[in-house]
Structures are given as structure tokens and as C-alpha cells.
Amino acid sequence: QLQLVESGGGLVQPGGSLRLSCAASGSRLDYYDVGWFRQAPGKEREGVSYIRNTDSRSYYSDSVRGRFTISRDDAKNTAYLQMNSLKPEDTGVYYCAGSSTYGSLAEAAFDYWGQGTQVTVSS
Numbered sequence: 001q002l003q004l005v006e007s008g009g010g011l012v013q014p015g016g017s018l019r020l021s022c023a024a025s026g027s028r029l030d031y032y033d034v035g036w037f038r039q040a041p042g043k044e045r046e047g048v049s050y051i052r053n054t055d056s057r058s059y060y061s062d063s064v065r066g067r068f069t070i071s072r073d074d075a076k077n078t079a080y081l082q083m084n085s086l087k088p089e090d091t092g093v094y095y096c097a098g099s100s101t102y103g104s105l106a107e108a109a110f111d112y113w114g115q116g117t118q119v120t121v122s123s
Helices: none
Strands: 003-007 008-014 016-023 032-040 048-051 058-060 069-074 077-083 092-099 116-121
Touching: 003 092, 016 032, 016 092, 016 116, 032 069, 032 077, 048 069, 048 077, 058 069, 077 092
Parallel strands: 008 116
Antiparallel strands: 003 016, 016 077, 032 048, 032 092, 048 058, 069 077, 092 116
8 A cells, every 4th residue: 555755844935945755655656646735724735736657747736837846756656846936825734645546636536645744934
């Protein structure tokens, strides 16, 4: 069974960058589409980005397109989310997730979830 562990969160100033990692174990990550979601305080969890396992094609929400980049290194069984030009509204807990079928920006598409890593964007 796929297990996911996120890392790389922290406190960053507006305009700064962070790179999140999602380390997989228990199964090969290349069997899965991988998604990144976030949940801000008092809000529902929202899809940020996902990447397909077949062709590494990536997709983004409107709120992060052009600032965030999702990638994967299946040899390392790890996926990444590079976040640039961070804004205070990017603050939240970031989760990675694995889909054994087809990924999307909807939570229901994903079967496996990590515990999350906190990202805080503040001066």
C-alpha cells in the first residue's frame, strides 16, 4: 500500500520560495498520478496541482499557475512542488496524494494521502 510523507514546509516571506517533497514508500510511485492539495485555516481543502504517471503531464489551479511547478522523480520515488512568488493566501497545510486511476484537482480522485506539511507565508 502506498504511503506518502511530505516535507519542506516552513515560514517564508511574501515573494519567497519553498520546495515541498513527497516521499513514497510501500509501492512504486510510478503506478500513481500524484496531486498536491492545500487547506487554509477555516477553509476546505483545495486541489493545487497534479501530475500524471504516464507522461508526466501537469495541471494547475488558476490560483497557482505560473508560480508553482509540480514534478516527479520516479527513480527516487518522490514528487515535488516548487512554489515561487509566494503570497500570504498560499498559507495552509499542504498534502500530497496518490491516485491509482486518474488524477484531477478533486479530492475524490485520490486514494492515498500524506499527513501534510505547514506552509506559512508572512512578513
